[in-house]
Amino acid sequence: MKSTELMIKIIDNIATTIHENKEYLTELDAKIGDSDHGINMDKGFKMVQEKLHAVKDKDCGTILKTVAMTLVSTVGGASGPLYGTAFLKAASVVSDKKEINKDDIVKMFEEAIMGIKMRGKANKGDKTMLDALIPAYEELKKSIENNETIIEAFDKGQKAAYEGVEYTKKIAAKKGRASYLGERSIGHQDPGATSSYLMLKAIYDTLKEAK
Amino acid sequence: MVGIVIVSHSSKIAEGIVELSRQMVQSNVKIIPAGGTSDGRIGTDATKILEAIKKANDGDGVIVLADLGSAILSTEMAIDLLDEDIKNKVIIADAPVVEGSVAAAVEASLGSDLEKIKESAEESKRLIKINS
Numbered sequence: 001m002k003s004t005e006l007m008i009k010i011i012d013n014i015a016t017t018i019h020e021n022k023e024y025l026t027e028l029d030a031k032i033g034d035s036d037h038g039i040n041m042d043k044g045f046k047m048v049q050e051k052l053h054a055v056k057d058k059d060c061g062t063i064l065k066t067v068a069m070t071l072v073s074t075v076g077g078a079s080g081p082l083y084g085t086a087f088l089k090a091a092s093v094v095s096d097k098k099e100i101n102k103d104d105i106v107k108m109f110e111e112a113i114m115g116i117k118m119r120g121k122a123n124k125g126d127k128t129m130l131d132a133l134i135p136a137y138e139e140l141k142k143s144i145e146n147n148e149t150i151i152e153a154f155d156k157g158q159k160a161a162y163e164g165v166e167y168t169k170k171i172a173a174k175k176g177r178a179s180y181l182g183e184r185s186i187g188h189q190d191p192g193a194t195s196s197y198l199m200l201k202a203i204y205d206t207l208k209e210a211k
Numbered sequence: 212m213v214g215i216v217i218v219s220h221s222s223k224i225a226e227g228i229v230e231l232s233r234q235m236v237q238s239n240v241k242i243i244p245a246g247g248t249s250d251g252r253i254g255t256d257a258t259k260i261l262e263a264i265k266k267a268n269d270g271d272g273v274i275v276l277a278d279l280g281s282a283i284l285s286t287e288m289a290i291d292l293l294d295e296d297i298k299n300k301v302i303i304a305d306a307p308v309v310e311g312s313v314a315a316a317v318e319a320s321l322g323s324d325l326e327k328i329k330e331s332a333e334e335s336k337r338l339i340k341i342n343s
Contacts, residue, residue: 036254040254043248043250043252069258072256072257072285073249073257073258073259074248074250075254076255076256076281078281080254080255080284080285081257085291119287176280
């Protein structure tokens with residue numbers, strides 16, 4: 001399968017996964033945030049899904065940029081500019097490319113994380129999406145350096161992201177609406193980390209299925 | 212003249228602040244609202260903010276007053292998406308959105324530069340409302 005074709009499939013599957021978990025994400029957000037994460041993400045990715053057909057013959061950079069711009073203009077909450085920046089940074093790695101390789105994937109992931117750090121002025125341990133994404137990136141990178149397949153790399157990545165989500169239950173929020181709760185946010189898992197995990201899981205599932 | 216953009220999660224708040232600020236200055240300073248999402252939800256939209264900044268800019272730059280949380284993130288995102296020639300002439304004031312907007316409008320109407328307007332808006336953080 002062509003990289004662009006696979007990328008479209010992955011994004012479409014991410015959108016479906018977010019839609020299926022809309023209530024779940026909103027419930028998580030109701031406990032420590034403003035209970036709109038699921039609704040907002042679903043709005044954004046539904047619009048992304050609608051726009052995919054129009055870019056299916058474009059390069060990977062254009063596809064990812066379309067995802068980014070759609071998210072920043074439709075999500076509404078902080079996850080819009082955060083995920084938007086992540087997709088935009090990833091897009092810059094593969095601009096004009098119709099085929100991408102393992103190194104591109106590592107670089108895209110790295111740029112996406114740097115984008116989120118820059119935009120959110122956050123780091124690991126702040127109880128944010130980074131607590132799922134950073135461990136996932138580290139495992140994925142290690143796996144690719146050990147010459148494992150992309151599928152194995154994403155499998156390890158999504159498992160690390162899941163562990164990261166579990167870890168967010170143990171720590172207090174330092175960013176966003178949940179930080180107003182301070183210590184009282186302990187015991188609840190972070191909705192942003194959860195949506196990041198769901199996206200990585202969707203990537204893995206799509207790759208496995210497309211094999 | 213420096214333009215002003217008001218960013219809020221609520222379109223009503225953004226429009227209300229524009230209305231209030233215009234009443235306070237009665238001059239031709241451009242004050243543009245960028246509140247809520249395009250489908251009428253509570254939230255912020257970086258592309259809406261981007262358009263508002265372009266509309267408010269007549270060459271002397273734009274100051275943005277924003278409420279909180281994603282309003283700041285979306286504004287920073289919008290600034291990143293601007294063309295290089297406008298980008299360095301847009302700043303966000305670290306100020307309460309209502310009081311800061313009125314202060315910025317007054318200062319802008321006097322023909323002050325971007326830095327001076329930012330300073331005035333940020334001074335409103337220390338505004339004492341009740342003299343005991």
